[in-house]
Amino acid sequence: MSATATPAVDDTPPTPRSSRRERTGWYVYDWANSAFQTTVITVFLGPFLTTVAEQAAGCELGADSCVGYVYPLGIKVAVGSYYPYLISLSVLLTVFVLPVVGAIADRTRHKKRLLAAAAYAGAGATVAMAFVTGERYLLGGALFLVANIAFGAAIVVYNSFLPQLGGPDDRDGISSRGWALGYLGGGLLLALNLAVVTALAEEGNPQRTLDLARWSIVSAGVWWAAFTLVPLRWLREHPTAAALTSGGNVLIDGFRQLGRTLRQLRAYPLTLFFLLAFLVYNDGIATVITLSSQYGTEELRLTQSTLIVTILLVQFLAFGGALLLGALARRIGAWKTVLLSLVLWIAVVVAAFRLPAEAPLPFMALGAAIGLVLGGSQALSRSLFSQLIPAGKEGEYYGFYEISDRGTSWLGPLAFGLVFQLTNSYRVGLVSLLIFFVVGFVLLLAVPMRRAIVAAGNRPPRVL
Template identity: 75%
Template sequence: MRAPTHTQERTMAVTGTPTPVPAGKRERTGWYFYDWANSAFSTTVITVFLGPFLTSVTKLAAGCTIGDGAPDCHASVHPLGITIAAGSFFPYLVSLSVLLTVFVLPVMGAVADRAPRKKPLLAAAAFLGAGATIAMAFVTGDRYLLGGILFLIANIAFGASVVVYNSFLPQLAGPDDRDKISSRGWAIGYLGGGVLLLLNLIAVTLLSEDGNTQRTLDLARWSMVSAGIWWAAFTLFPLLWLREHPGTHSTGQRGNVLTDGFRQLGHTLKAMRAYPLTLAFLGAYLIYNDGIQTVISLASQFGTEELHLEQGTLIITILIVQFLAFGGALLLGALANRIGARTTILIALALWLLVVIAAFWLPAEAPLPFMLLGAGIGLVMGGSQALSRSLFSQLIPAGREGEYYGFYEISDKGTSWLGPLFFGLIFQITNSYRLGIVSLVVFFVLGGVLLALVPLRRAITAAGNTPPKLI
């Protein structure tokens, strides 16, 4: 990297903040690679294997018989003395993980903004999450509690790593290029997740045995382990190629970064009241994205438990979603360049609404309609999330990227809490996954209405940023 010029050195001496150096192709590629790396966890683990796997392990712990032809079992487990229906354990676990991230991720963001180097934080969170995922190899028999604890660790670490990762985005591109950069990263992530899932599909197809439930569980467990290895291995590329971008609050700071991070978080919570329009967008996003993430994280459980589809069907459907999401993210990114990010997101939310309504009417034991619905999800999933990420980057005061993305990441890539909570409660009350899925309509309607009401150009200006030509 070139040494700073005399003018840059003088600016650093006066302000304490280095003049940004434009990101090059190598650095952006390194940034894209972390989406490629971590999408293996969100796709292979959260979206496909973990829900059905952990539900089966929980049913074993409850004394149920699992496998083809086994009678429906509505027994319960009792973690920490709390009675929970075996079928509700995983949705409740997802909700618990997000509640815990409420405390962890904003602190991680504050620490990232004050730390002189962000990449060690990215490495620590990514390798912790990948290690917990690899440790799923030990979730055998009826060890549902071990599986639940490892998932909590992996999911929280995953979110923490993405907070740091997202905080690099404002330094990688100007206001008019962020939609394109964010959409490209998301698209590459879906492609990476799809490649690993395809490899796992081949393994499951070649090694599974009809009627051998234990073999099915073993293949699911080792598929999740492969996601942890993939995540750890490809994280090395962003660690090598990304440059450090210290926040405006990091240079010249002394003392304990973690303690300062907690202190800075308190200041941020008070300061956020000065940006009510940014908070309005964040509230809208957390609502509609909670619905998106609930569909993603519970789709496999819905397919196996309600529609009685085979695991191979689920994996093929998710592959369709992944590879169409690659094109969908790029397509919606291009559309946003023509009509603006917000209008494009609102169109995507309308399509999500149709997806949820259609899911309620899907026939059981019918793979083709489920796959067609997956194709619809793929076309809108990546774009709606990528554009939300880039749009939010416009609403963040300079130097506060990590802190604000800490709150943003509370609902992202397979993590949500209200949706799974409703889903689990409705199943426990009605024993119907269909009623649970249709309850998500409210998230898309309410979130879309709130998004439409936010005056985004005024919000961007109020945050001290320059609005792009199209919003």
């Protein structure tokens, strides 16, 4: 439990000062990059790349089913497994890339340039999907790997600005507003793309559908690139003490600093314990979001239009949910609010188990509940972690945080898949995810947050 008294800490970093313009610039990057997560990852890219791989395997475009294989680098891969394997490979690569990017961010005086390099590498690879035509599945896979890794790297740099934008009592609100704007931006572009696809698609013309999906993906890259100009102009550099005294090669210094930080992590066991709790419960959140469409189609036998409406509902309600839980955190504290959100996630999973088949309205109502709790639980976890980072190491620690966010999302799907294989029931598989929320709740409850913040050398917020 958190301590009742706040120990005096004389060497805590001074409270950062930032302008409204600078904070707005930071919010806008969430608006910019969320288009990639929603339009590309959530909706269009999986079916698009799978169809391209099917064409490369000799399947007829528009066929109801296709048992075919492609051979990337001489490895035999079923067309249906190509995209999931790409996801797994990108996750593996981010585990190595993100901490290094974070270490470099802490050692450079030009963090905005690093943000620009990562963001435009990702946006450029997304726009280049325009050239993935015919049977070019290898090009599509390579571009996805670049885009997804760059997306994660840019998030690490972006998150590292958060502790420099406000003091301990301000970060929950700042993080929540950024996350809320991200859901709004991502939902808006997705709604526009879905409207265009619905209006221009032709019955019996699968090539037109494939082309519309490709250009929807490209639009997300253009959106990402265009709105990234705002944070690059409005954010200010906040070089760390290490960056100001560094005179060598930033890349080499970054690797050296990462090695030192890895050796020193044991000095902050409570920070690591929080990361463990986040790893567990966030994996449950990610799995519910990832598998909700499959659960809706396979178990509940819902139509594609119902799923699309529900996805948009989640996006726009997550905007309000992030602001709502952010406001609650100002009254009772972020730690208590995240714990409350995990109780609500448990209720969501139980309710999903009891949903009737072929009933779209209850499914949409559950989607609305997910939207209200989704943004806040993620935004407040991000701001909570900012309190546990030693000053000057924001990039490195957010590199480890992003690994927990992205690099462990195979645990939940693995548990779901194993339970389904044993029981042949999607409902039982879904209930198996309760363990992630229950264990995550217990672990987070056991973190003495106020003592952990002080141990990291920071001043705790007024309420936790």
